[in-house]
Each structure stands twice: as structure tokens, then as C-alpha cells.
Amino acid sequence: MKSQWDIIVIGAGHAGVEASLACSRMGLRVLVATTRLSRIAFMSCNPSVGGLAKGNLVKEIDVLGGVMGMAGDFACLQYKHLNSKKGPAVRGSRVQCDKSVYQKYVQDQLQHEENITLVEEEISKLWIQDGKCKGVICKNDTRIESKAVILTTGTFMGAVMHVGNEQKSGGRVGDQATHGLSRQMSEIGFKVTRLKTGTPPRLHKDSINWEQLTPQAGDEVYRPLSFFSSKKPLLKQIFCYLTHTNLRTHEVIKENLRLSPLFSGIIQGVGPRYCPSIEDKVVRFSDKNSHQVFLEPEELGGDSIYVQGLSTSLPRAVQEKFIRTIKGLEKAKFLQWGYAVEYDFINPIQLWPTLETKILPNLFLAGQVNGSSGYEEAAVQGLMAGINASAKILNFSECILPRHKAYAGVLIDDLVTKGTKEPYRMLTSRAEYRLVLREDNALERLFSIAQKYSLLSEEKTQLLEKILDQRKEYAKKLSQTKWSSKELENMLVLNQKDSFFNKEFQPGRTWTAHHLLKRPEFSYQTLEKLGVPPISKEVAEPVEIEIKYAGYIQIQNQMIKKNLKMGQLSLKNINYQEVQGLSLEAREKLQEVQPLNLEQAGRISGVTPASIQALIVHTHKVSSACRQ
């Protein structure tokens, strides 16, 4: 039978969704296989999208045509701009979401795509022929052929859930684990190992004494995650509530540590260091008498309250006991217990930067199965895997985002170059060029890529082009609008004048709006009072940041340029056995990762500066030998 599908996506979580949408937009026929249709784009853990560094990923997904930002805006119950008091490059947008609205929005999007077909089917094996992935084999042995397969199974392969000493096969409460796939992958040579993650309990809204808790409001200023969303939230905006653990809580936990599968040794997988369970926190930060606990509704008007900060896998009775020591939760009723999940993951060092596996061509991997953690991290991998799988089929060039272009590039490069030993969470500190990787300039960074791979509809393209033009125009206007010192003296308010006229006042001089904006006392809003035409923050903010922090941004850009020049030496097709002067460790690591260029090689752990030197000498020798 001639294949009906170009691409099969296994799994329909946040990675699977973005992968299939990207493939569909690039014109390919996609079959999405999920074990439960009702769980498409389900938010398994916290009810929020974005955050520090993660918000940046969402904006990148948005410019590259993904759905996460729009869905987050659509379901937004509260908006926050995190780190707004810290520097411009480390701010992050986060929205609390109504989980069911979020899910519904994404499901609608999928159903409206003509190229996408959804089936409820468990895939038990990959169909392998001539050393390549040829499609999938369903549980009932049906074979489905395709040109590429994208595996986005999240935490479901070989998954075991733990609550206390109880263990149950399953990837999420109410959902079955899948077997077969990871076993087969291990048989054909993939290194499959275990990771662990966890989720906190959900409490019944009516069992919480809300009056004792501190309400946490969202920001007054709303900035949608997506360029294509309404400029105002659609749902009613809500509060979250803050409470704290106390010494008594910690005592209960300490007394019962031996009952936690994390400490009794039942769980072998490594958990996320940056999202630890409460038992982890109590042990690791034993000098802290209290930890924050946020109470976040999972749905508008729903009963379920997510208890952020109390991820746990202690036995039920212990969970109940320690939660009830917390202010406001004395009578808490549980809708769902906290639990840990242990699952199979494929160390991503086995992937090319396109997310295609090295040993099985045409198989792409994305999301938690690669050892990442978080919706956003999963989604952006799905998107990039979708683009690259399609590019391969369509004979387009590979889409590898450099580290100075996108957090998505940093994320994928880190995963495939260094691998990971724990669930990988995106952090701004992982990006060495973060001063130029900001939420506000995601559009400038990635629009050309979106166009190159046709990831945007006509309508979206026009909108984004318009914003780009407006930004350019606004920047131009700022350097053209001028005042004399005299005029300014009359217009400025006191605090602006102070710093201004003391330092640089020269009577005969003229000042452009651009000059003024460089100073800390001025913002684009204050310029409006001086007569610069008002403009939306979407247009003005990036322009303002580029002007205000031009010094640092320029230095960073120079560094990027310099490092690019050094690092572009290609290392494709090198036989590392022939390179003299490499340590055994460096040789093994280089062979395993097979870096594309010198820059990537330099980031592999165990590859020292001396090894880099040896590589330079080797490639030089080879190329001079070729010349002769």
C-alpha cells in the first residue's frame, strides 16, 4: 500500500501538538497517534505557561508559527511580567491558565488543520527497514508507513507512578504507560535510562480557608504572549494565594522520609534539581524553616486547586498530615494525591541538532522523552523536530537555530551536545548571549526563519511585517525628533532636569528623542508628553531597550561575531581515531556527539582546550593534504 502519510507523530502533548502543526503548515500530511484523544495538549502539572526563560521560548514558538502562546493568552486567568525590576534581558512573561480552556483551544486548532488526522491508537513499535525508520507498528500489529516519525511520548514510556511504597504502571493519573517502544529502541542500540519527575496534590477549593491566605494579584499591564492574540485578557482575571510551610510541616516530613520512594531507594531515576519535591527541599535546605506555597486554580469556577511548591511522593496519610499543618490548609481535602513518575528517556546526545536520531534515520525525538522538563521546553522541541522532519522530506536545508538567535537554539544545542543527567529546564543563565535573546526582540530574531520554512499564514505574516516596519519607523522618528536645550528646559520635569542639566547641558545644543531615551529618567511614555506621537508598547518597548542598553548589546554582538569566526570550522566526516593528541575521554565524547563544527565541539564536556587545538591542527593537515 502506498503511504498515505508523510509524517507520523506519536503522542499529542505539547511537543506532539507543535510538531504536527509545523508539519501541516509546511504542507505535509500528518497522522497523530495518541493513546487518549481527550488528553491532547493536557497540562499534566502546573496550570501556567511561560516564566523566566520559558516565556522567551513561548515568544519564539509564536514567531515560528506555533500555538502555545495563543492558547496561553486564550486561557489566561492571570498575567505576570517576572523580573520586571531586574534588567531587560531577563524578564519573562507568565500566564496562569484555565487548563480546560487551554486544551480546548489547541484541540480546535488541530481539528481545523486539513493535513492532520488524529487517531486513538497505541504505537507499540517502530517499523524499521534497511536501518531506517519506515513507519510505526500499532498494538494490533497494523503497520503504518511514513517518510518520517516524530516520537513525543513524554513521560509515558515504561512509566511507573509512585505514592509512598505503592507503585503503579502509568504515565499520569488515569493514563496507561506504554511499553514496547523503549524496549525496542534499547534493542536496536539506543541508550535508554530513567528519569523522575513529580507533581503536587490537588485540593478541593471549598476545603481551604482562603481568608487566612495572602492574595497575589496579576500585573496591571497586560502583555499577551502572542502577537496574534487579543490585547486584553478574554477570561475573568483571578488571584492566586500564598501560604508557607512551617517547622511542624518539616517535622512531619522528616519523620516519614523513609516512606518516601525518593529516599528509600525505590526510585532510581534522577529528578529535576530546579523543581524539587518538598521532601527534597526539607532535606537539602535543612536550615530553612519555611517554604513558599502558592495555591493556583486549575479552572475558572472549578474545584481543583494546584498546590505549587509541594510536589511529593510521600504516602497518602503523610501527605494529608503535613499539608494540614499549613496555614489555611488545616482542613484540606484531596482531589488528587501528589505522586512521582519514573520514566524511560533517551539521552539526547544520541540526536543530531535537527533532533533526528543518529542511529535510526527518519526518526525524530522531541520533548520530555529527550530529558527536558516543562511544557515550553517540550513544545519548542516539537516545533523544531516538525520543521526539520518536514525539511528533510521536502529537501530543504536543516533548520538549526544558533545559540545567539534563540533560546530554542540554546536548549537543543545543550541537549544534543552535553546530554543531560536530570530533567533539563530552560534558564536564562544557560544562554551565554542572553543580552540579545530577549522576549521583546523574538520577532526580529526569528521572522526570517519563519518565512524561509513557510511557518506562518499569509495573515500572520502581514501582521508581523507591519509590526517590524512600525518598529523601524519609530526608531527613525526618535532620531529625527529634535529639541533645543532651551525648549527642553521649559518642557522637562524636575527629576529629568536635575541629572540632565547638571551634567550635559549645553545651551546651543539640540537633542533628539533618541538621546533622551538613553537616559534612565526617560521612557517612551515620557517622550509622549514631549510631543512624540503615542505608540503601542508592542512597537515601542523593543526600540526603547535597544537604545537604552545599546552599549552592552553592541559588546555582545561583537562577541558573537568573533566566536562565530572561530567556531565555524566544520568537523563533518572526521575520523577521531586519526586525530593525534586527543585524550581517550575527548576522543570518545567527540565520537559520540559528532559535533558539526569547532564551536559545538568546544562545549562538549571532557573536550579540553588542548583537544580543540589538536582538532585545529588535524583539520589543517587534512585540508593542506587535499590541496596538494
Place this chain on the structure above:
Amino acid sequence: MTTIFEGPRSQDQDTICALITPYGVSGVAGIRVSGAKSWYISKKLCPFLKEQPRSHQAYFGHLKYQEKDIDEALVLFFEKGRSFTSEETVEIFCHGSPVIYKEVLTALQEMGCRAAEKGEFTYRAFLSGRIDLVQAEGVLHLIEANSVNAKRQALRYLKGEFSEELKGIKNKTQELLAHIEAEIDFSEEDLQLFKSNEYLEQTNQIQETIESLVKNYKQGRQVREGLKVGIFGPPNSGKSTLFNQLLKEDRAITSKQAGTTRDRLEGDFFFQGNKISVVDTAGLRETQDLIEKEGLKKTFQTFQTSDICLYVVDATKSFSENFEPFSKSDNKKKFLELLLQKKEERVLVINKVDLKSKEDFLSDLERFSPDISNQIKKENPCFISAQTGEGLEQLKSFFLKPLERGVSAVYLPRHYDHLTQARRHLQKGQALLREKTINLEFVAFELKEVLKNIQRVLGEEINVDVLDQIFSQFCIGK
């Protein structure tokens, strides 16, 4: 990347050998063999060793190659991980005739050794991680040390004392950076982190350490390179006699005729463990003589580069003869200005006290002008007789005056440049921390630059050209 080092690094899996004592005839010559096969190869020369010798033990016997006797020799074996290079090493000590050691080296090479290149043993020690770049440089400077104090300085590098201080700065910066990054990335979690004044305090501590390392860098260099003492003054004041007296040899021609010295002359001697380079210059006077004019130009140049300037006058001569050597005003002005700029680095030397005593000189001066007399006394002049050697020991004690302020651990321009760069970035970071709204990511940016510069000194962040340059300065056999 254009510069490619075609040196030892391209082939560092080879076993290498080289003479580690100077070329030429000597009592004993040493040959080092280093690399995985050093015992495998060397044992063929040592039929007296039946099995693998014990590490760090000397064995005596006759070297033989292809059935022929070479020489009797002492052989030392160093196991892997316990040698200078950290590789398996064999050292052979034979009689120091070029015929003999060449025979040994040829034999080793015929059996599979490669002749070591410049600095290759030290480079391997660096590659193996046994020493860092600063220590490697210490090795180089230890070999080159030209005075006891320069040796002591290099030894500090080699022993890793300086590296330890750098690592201290590095760790402190990293810790601070970790706090800042945590505050940025986990601002939502109530971590207990530094407050902004604590950040500042931490940077101040780092700043102090860097400061203590680079302070008196000039003196650090002076210890390594030696101090330069220039002798200046009007003609016939006895400069060349003083020069000869200091060097204890007749280097400069002396005569009663003014203008005998036309070119500058340089010579070294050692004083309290320091190398002192003395420069004799042409007398200062107006002249039409072309050669003498050229000499005068050089005198001015020497003046600029001297660490200590001796202004030598003749006690028997008049004030104006001694202190106003130039009648033309521009040269006079220029010279005086230069002399006054050399604040603590100038010494007024009143020579020929064997002909006119210190007391007579001072009372004559007092009579001539009380003002000028006072001024001269303030200069704290040194009274000597270059002819008899009187007062010379006291004069020499002035030479080490620049070092009294203390000597920095840092003496290499490379280290100094990186450390001052680090200091510059640290200061920028501090300025950011003092602002009203603190952009922590910029502070982090500056601290990362601090870190990078410290790591560059240690050789943890490597620039290919720098390595190339450092190791090519070594002689073969080190």
C-alpha cells in the same frame, strides 16, 4: 583561524627524547625520554636492567647499542603520573662528551623516539594537567632567572602560589556569579541571597585581592629583568670611573679630556640578589660635534628608561659647571624637567670627595647661596669617590630603593594585562551595583569577563597564539 602551531602538539602521542643539560663538553650529560614507550625503548640500551626498574631509583650499568658499548651511565625511571611530564619517563646520565650523548640520542631515535621540540616536556606537563599555564611560565623563568630574587619570584609561580591566589579570585567570582544567576533565574522562589550591598562587599574583596597582585607590578618586572641605573652628568665629573668601579672592571675609557664617552655603555653586576644594569652616558654639554650630538640623543633616551638616575657632579667644580651644563635654554629646560619628573628615582651623586671633602663642599655651597645649599641638602646627596671607592656601598643601597615599596607577585605583561582587564570589568560591575535600579544581568556580564580574564592567566581559557608564543620561548630539553 590562520595561525596554526606546527609544533609538538600535533604529535604528542610520540615518545620524545632530548638532552636536558647544555650542549658542549661537561662532566655529565643528561638525556630525558618521555612518553608511553620510554621504558620499552630505553631498556634496549640497558642490558644491565633485567626487569622494569622501580620508580625514582637510580641504576648504574653499561649502555649498549647493537652489541657495542656506549658508556657507563646512571639510569633513573619515573612511572606514569610521577614524573615532570606526568608521562612515563626515563633519564640517562652519561659522561658529558658530545660524542657520547649524541650516540645515545641517535640510538634512541633509531629505536622509535622523536627528538623533542622546544618546551615540549613542559608542554606535556601542562597538557596532562599537572601544572597550569602560570606554573609552566614559572619553569621557563626559573631557567632564565638572572638573579637570586628573580629565581625566587619564578619559584613562586612554579610552586603554584600565584596560581592559588588566582584560583581564590576565580572561586570567589564564581560564587558571587552563582548568587546573581540564582537571583535572576529563581526570583520567584524565596531564596536567601545576598543583598545588593553584600554583592558590593564581595566585589570589594575580589578587587582588593586583584589590587594586591598588580600593585607594584613595575617592581615585579624590575626584579625579573633587573634594575637599570643610568649615570648622567656634566663632562668629566667621573661617570665612567664610577661605571668601571661599579662593575669592578675597566670597561669604559676614562681620561681627563671632556667628552671622552660618546656612546652609551652597559654592564651588569649583582647586588643583594638583584641584577643591576648600569649605563654610562656621554656628558651633558652643548656641542657641535655630530657624533657627540648623536650620543646626547641616546643619553636622553636612556634617561627615560632608567629605573634609577644618578646625576654625578664634581665636588671640586663650581655650581654652574655642575648644574648648568647647557647654555641654550631649550635643552636646559628639557633636562631639568626630566630630572624633576624622576621623583624618587633620582640620586644626586657628589663625586671626588678624595679631592674635596664633603664638609668643604657644603660650606662653599652655603657661602655661594644659602638657598641652593638648602635645596641640595634636601636632595639627600650621596658623597663618593669613584676613584677610591669611598661611599660606593652607600650609593648602591639607593639602587634598590624602587623595590622598597614592595614587589608584586605579577611580573609578566601577559598576566598584568589580564588582571588589569579583570579589574576594569570588576569596577564596571561595581558601578552598576551602585545604581538605583540594578540591572543584575549586566553585573553578571561584567563578572563573567572578570572570570574569563583570570582563567586566561591560568591557561584555562586558551588563545592558540598565546600558547604558541609561550612554549616557543623554551629551549630544547625543557
